[in-house]
Each structure stands twice: as C-alpha cells, then as structure tokens.
Amino acid sequence: MLDIAFIRHNTDLVRAAITNKRVDLDLDALLAADKERREVLAKLEQRRARKNEIASLIPKASKEDRPRLIEEGKAVKLEVEQLEPAVAQVQKTFDGLMLRVPSIPRPEVPIGVGEEDNVEIRKVGTPREFAFKPKDHVELMTLHKMVNWDGPRKFAGGRSYALTGTGALLELAVTRLAVDTLVERGLTIVVPPVMVKERAMVGTGFFPLGTEEAYAITADELYLVGTSEVPLVSLHCDDTLDPAQLPIRYAGISNCFRREAGAYGKDTKGLYRVHQFTKVEQVIFCVPDEEVAEKEHYQLLGNAEAILAKLEIPYRVAIACTGEIGLGQTRKHEVESWMPGRNDGKGAYNETHSCSTLGDFQARRSNIRLRMPDGSLGYPYTLNNTAIASPRILIPLLENHQNADGSITLPKALVPYMNGVEVLRPKV
Structure with a gap:
C-alpha cells in the first residue's frame, strides 16, 4: 500500500505502475474518493467541534440564550448523525480502492506483459x-x-x-x-x-x-x-x-x-x-x-x-x-x-x-x-x-x-x- 500523499503528488508515476502491472484500478476514482473523504471528514469534524462547543456553552448561558443553544445543539447533533454514515461509506470506498494500488517497480524492472x-x-x-x-x-x-x-x-x-x-x-x-x-x-x-x-x-x-x-x-x-x-x-x-x-x-x-x-x-x-x-x-x-x-x-x-x-x-x-x-x-x-x-x-x-x-x-x-x-x-x-x-x-x-x-x-x-x-x- 502506498501513502495517499505520495499518490496525490506522483499521479503519473502511479498511473504508469497501474498500466505496466496490468492492475484493474481507476486512479481517477481513487483520487475522487480521497477528495470526497477529506471534504466530508472535515465537515464532520467541524460539526463535532461545534457540538462540543455548544455543550460547554449551555451551562454558562443566560436564560434568554439557553433555548437557542439547545435547539442549535439538537440540529448539530442531527447533522453529525447524518454525516457519520456518509463518512463511513466514502471511507469504505476509499479503502477498497487503496488496496488495489500497486507499488512502484524499481527502475531496473523491464516493462512487459508476460x-x-x-x-x-x-x-x-x-x-x-x-x-x-x-x-x-x-x-x-x-x-x-x-x-x-x-x-x-x-x-x-x-x-x-x-x-x-x-x-x-x-x-x-x-x-x-x-x-x-x-x-x-x-x-x-x-x-x-x-x-x-x-x-x-x-x-x-x-x-x-x-x-x-x-x-x-x-x-x-x-x-x-x-x-x-x-x-x-x-x-x-x-x-x-x-x-x-x-x-x-x-x-x-x-x-x-x-x-x-x-x-x-x-x-x-x-x-x-x-x-x-x-x-x-x-x-x-x-x-x-x-x-x-x-x-x-x-x-x-x-x-x-x-x-x-x-x-x-x-x-x-x-x-x-x-x-x-x-x-x-x-x-x-x-x-x-x-x-x-x-x-x-x-x-x-x-x-x-x-x-x-x-x-x-x-x-x-x-x-x-x-x-x-x-x-x-x-x-x-x-x-x-x-x-x-x-x-x-x-x-x-x-x-x-x-x-x-x-x-x-x-x-x-x-x-x-x-x-x-x-x-x-x-x-x-
């Protein structure tokens, strides 16, 4: 398995390895799954952080602000519950594609089919x-x-x-x-x-x-x-x-x-x-x-x-x-x-x-x-x-x-x- 950061920065090299090793993998699909995974995960982490922030604010809030914070907390909690399975699904797709990424052949390895x-x-x-x-x-x-x-x-x-x-x-x-x-x-x-x-x-x-x-x-x-x-x-x-x-x-x-x-x-x-x-x-x-x-x-x-x-x-x-x-x-x-x-x-x-x-x-x-x-x-x-x-x-x-x-x-x-x-x- 290659490091995903290496894959992002060496797409031509990885693409050549996929072709030359005759591996059934769509690199563009992997890169798209990686992008979606990072975006959804970032959103989930942001909403989790806001959920925790609200939880800490409620005990200190005034009587006037507390109902608003409670309602926002409920809404954020629902968002988190909806994002978690989405993250799990895209992570599963990403992991499955990553397991198919070939390592890079050494320079001395001849290119060939059989x-x-x-x-x-x-x-x-x-x-x-x-x-x-x-x-x-x-x-x-x-x-x-x-x-x-x-x-x-x-x-x-x-x-x-x-x-x-x-x-x-x-x-x-x-x-x-x-x-x-x-x-x-x-x-x-x-x-x-x-x-x-x-x-x-x-x-x-x-x-x-x-x-x-x-x-x-x-x-x-x-x-x-x-x-x-x-x-x-x-x-x-x-x-x-x-x-x-x-x-x-x-x-x-x-x-x-x-x-x-x-x-x-x-x-x-x-x-x-x-x-x-x-x-x-x-x-x-x-x-x-x-x-x-x-x-x-x-x-x-x-x-x-x-x-x-x-x-x-x-x-x-x-x-x-x-x-x-x-x-x-x-x-x-x-x-x-x-x-x-x-x-x-x-x-x-x-x-x-x-x-x-x-x-x-x-x-x-x-x-x-x-x-x-x-x-x-x-x-x-x-x-x-x-x-x-x-x-x-x-x-x-x-x-x-x-x-x-x-x-x-x-x-x-x-x-x-x-x-x-x-x-x-x-x-x-």
Whole structure:
C-alpha cells in the first residue's frame, strides 16, 4: 500500500505502475474518493467541534440564550448523525480502492506483459546431453513407485497426489537440506499456522485481487495459505519494531494450498502444478533503505542458488517484467530450473523459485511500524524468496540425475539425508 500523499503528488508515476502491472484500478476514482473523504471528514469534524462547543456553552448561558443553544445543539447533533454514515461509506470506498494500488517497480524492472518479456541475467550449469532417451518425472516416479497417482484423485479430485516410499523420503530429504542451508546462513526456522484470518491475506497483499486462488474455511472465517510468507509477515502485525531488531530473517516450513483457479487445463500431467505442496519460504524485515533492501534481496537469491547448486541442477536467473511482478513487488527475480522432460521432451527452464522486494507495501497494510532514531514512526521493508517447493523441485532433481536403466544417482549433498543411499533403483 502506498501513502495517499505520495499518490496525490506522483499521479503519473502511479498511473504508469497501474498500466505496466496490468492492475484493474481507476486512479481517477481513487483520487475522487480521497477528495470526497477529506471534504466530508472535515465537515464532520467541524460539526463535532461545534457540538462540543455548544455543550460547554449551555451551562454558562443566560436564560434568554439557553433555548437557542439547545435547539442549535439538537440540529448539530442531527447533522453529525447524518454525516457519520456518509463518512463511513466514502471511507469504505476509499479503502477498497487503496488496496488495489500497486507499488512502484524499481527502475531496473523491464516493462512487459508476460514471462516472454522477462530478461535473463545469467545461466548456471549446463543442461545435460543424454546418450539415451530421457524419461520425464512421471515415468521415473511411476517406475520407482514414488507416487500414487490415481488413488488420491478418487477422493481428493484433480491435481491430487500422494508421495509414497522413496518419493516421500526424497521430499523430506530435500526439505531438510534446504532448512539446514538456511540455518547455516543465519535464518530462524518457523513452523507457522497455515490457516489465517482475512486480515493476514489482505495485509500481505494476497487479497483482494487473489481471493479466487485461496481455499476458504467459511465456517471459521479462515483461509489456507499459499505460502508461509503470509503468516511470517503477519507475526509482527500491529507491532512497533526497533531498528536494533532488524534485520529479522525467517524461514517458514509449511504445507501450502492453491486453487490454481486461473490454470484450468494447464499442466495437468504430473506434479508441476498441484493444489497442495510443501514449501520452505524465506522472509526478511529490514530498515527502510533501498541499498540495505537490495543487499538483502541478493542474499536471499544467493540462498536459493546455493540450494540448487547442492542439488546439482542447472538453472537460470531472470528479472521479471512489470506484467509478471505482483501488486506489492518492486523487484522480482525468477529462478528457473532446467527440466529435461518439459516441452514434449525437448527440455525447458521453468520457475522453481522467486525472489521479491516489496518495500513498505506489506508493513503499511499489516500495521507493522518502525520507531525511527528521531522518534518518528516509519515502516520496515519486507522481502521474500522461495528456498524450496516440493514436489515441483523433484521434477528437475529426478530428470537431471537419471540413468539409462531408470536409476537415479543422487547429488552428493543429498546422500546423507537419504540415509547414505547414493543411487535410487527402480522398484520391481
């Protein structure tokens, strides 16, 4: 959420962000609601002040003046009672529009519409050239009996699955490798709630525009999160932090849930796009300084790359264009892992991680304040990055390390987490 004073004085900049981020918002309607809100509120405050003034004058008034003051007091009271709902209504309109205002992309963010407009920064590792026809992850996991494909879909619906045997152990191993890497790098591990109130979804910017992607538990007015970013940021809602506490670096481990409402008929095969997954998410709170935030951003990105290096997966890093970054993001890098089985077996880089800077967007919405050195109140910046998300990460892990006989040679860093097993053999 941007400061309304900033919006008033930078309308061209905000209008460009709305256009380039493809946000459905009428800025003129917001500015009109802001003007009306201020006018009605000023009138209400003036009439309240007169009401209080009359109340103080009546006890001191003469017998001649008292009836007039009493009548005026009644009239002013009626005006106040009529203005209060009007103020509440225009405030509601104003607040609803403000929640749709996007943050301003950083200058380095390319203007574009979709992922084809993202700009590649670098490639790390070389995609493997197989001396045999490689299998995709569906074939490999079926061969190794890592997944029960059909059973869950009978009772849980499409895009459901159950990791079994080695598949379940592999997810746990990859997750623990990611956790240990982050602990070594100074992050605090958190296992947060995955059911949250609407306030948390609004505060982190996932509502109102992403409501259709969340699963709702209507009886309890709760929502299942699509990332532990939501509860990790919300841990400090309504808090006033001290700069000495910062940076706060969290790594959340949680199940995540996403309806994939906008992906009907897309990526229905295998485990690339599913409704439930396990994720380790990094979240940072830092002082409101662009240089500090940039440093934290690239440290987060480095953490994700370190995990991919341990898993020996080739990948590329791209900076996302304006049409691909979210409402609150000012900068986002996507990390795309090489998946030999994608693109009809031709292979493709596909997103497995994203690293985002959000400025004070989430802090403002979540009422997370910062006591500045001069005693004034500001807002901390927040950042986030995927450390690992499974089962998607299992796709490049299995496909890149397969052998001609269907076996899978595990990366050395993963072997200790798989009880010393170096090679996974197909199940008979």
